[in-house]
């Protein structure tokens with residue numbers, strides 16, 4: 164395969180008809196189809212009608228049951244499109260620009276300095292570049308946090324995008340309500356959307372509470388960064404450390420520091436915490452990134468909590484910062500839905516979820532490749548409340564598919580995780596939007 168001849172264009176074979184649906188039918192054949200819904204299918208194929216999968220099985224059976232032209236992908240593995248559960252495409256242009264720092268607080272200051280040099284035009288270019296890269300590496304859906312919701316209308320996403328407005332009111336002159344209203348004004352023109360109060364140390368309780376209220380009312384999703392670094396733990400639990408000092412120096416009140424862990428503050432223990440009512444009601448709507456730093460009392464809290472949020476682990480960003488080991492097994496045994504994300508390229512090298520799955524596998528070799536693939540397909544689909552139409556190859560599901568070359572390895576899931584180049588082919592919502600030319 165000639166990788167120099169990559170085609171970057173958006174290739175739409177399916178023309179939407181006037182009512183917004185699609186009229187074309189096709190049968191996609193591959194050496195192996197990994198549905199995730201059941202065992203991999205040798206000489207498998209998927210029948211697609213418009214933007215939906217209508218049938219899946221062995222090629223001979225599918226061919227007799229369905230109409231449409233055959234697209235034969237040959238010696239390829241066909242799988243559901245990957246879903247990135249946590250990303251900031253704003254910072255794609257910062258790849259390699261911020262070397263690992265001595266502390267998390269130093270990194271915050273370094274990224275702030277880098278951001279000060281970027282214009283809205285730079286951010287639009289950065290987001291577009293990020294989308295192209297994510298698409299090339301088989302990502303067909305993404306939860307993307309943007310600090311600039313007003314720029315969304317200038318971007319045409321080639322994949323399914325959940326836009327989250329990242330909100331910080333640490334230095335804001337407006338009230339939390341005004342900040343959220345302005346973000347919704349920009350987000351309202353896109354769908355689906357959500358809100359992302361950045362973190363407990365940059366977003367006020369009022370802001371968290373307001374986002375929780377909106378989520379209940381509008382049925383949207385929420386995401387935040389929680390318990391990411393040792394310094395965040397030190398700040399809230401001990402009222403000390405570099406993050407505490409930095410945050411204090413820029414004028415944030417510190418009356419919530421020196422008492423509870425970040426998770427304690429977020430989930431709302433002890434019951435007197437005013438945050439409890441704001442967040443507690445909306446817990447299942449939260450997609451929580453990181454959760455790297457948890458104490459035994461935090462685990463008690465998680466065990467006692469009836470409603471569960473979703474957790475995103477970003478293995479390479481985790482390694483870049485040198486956080487405490489991620490407690491995957493403990494969180495999984497408590498029933499948390501754990502997804503993978505790339506985070507931004509200000510703390511990672513690529514937007515490939517294959518790279519992310521391999522990094523995870525290196526740290527957790529005992530976890531099966533099938534389970535790892537689920538963390539980039541079924542699990543994030545569930546976190547995004549799209550577990551019915553996305554994340555698997557099943558009749559009735561959205562036609563989001565990607566193909567990677569078959570290798571000599573016998574385990575299909577292992578072969579998928581080993582993919583270290585652009586995918587051979589991909590389809591999003593029934594449109595073929597990426598292929599490597601022969």
Ligand SMILES: [Zn+2]
Pocket residue numbers: 249250251388452506507
């Ligand atoms: Zn992040």
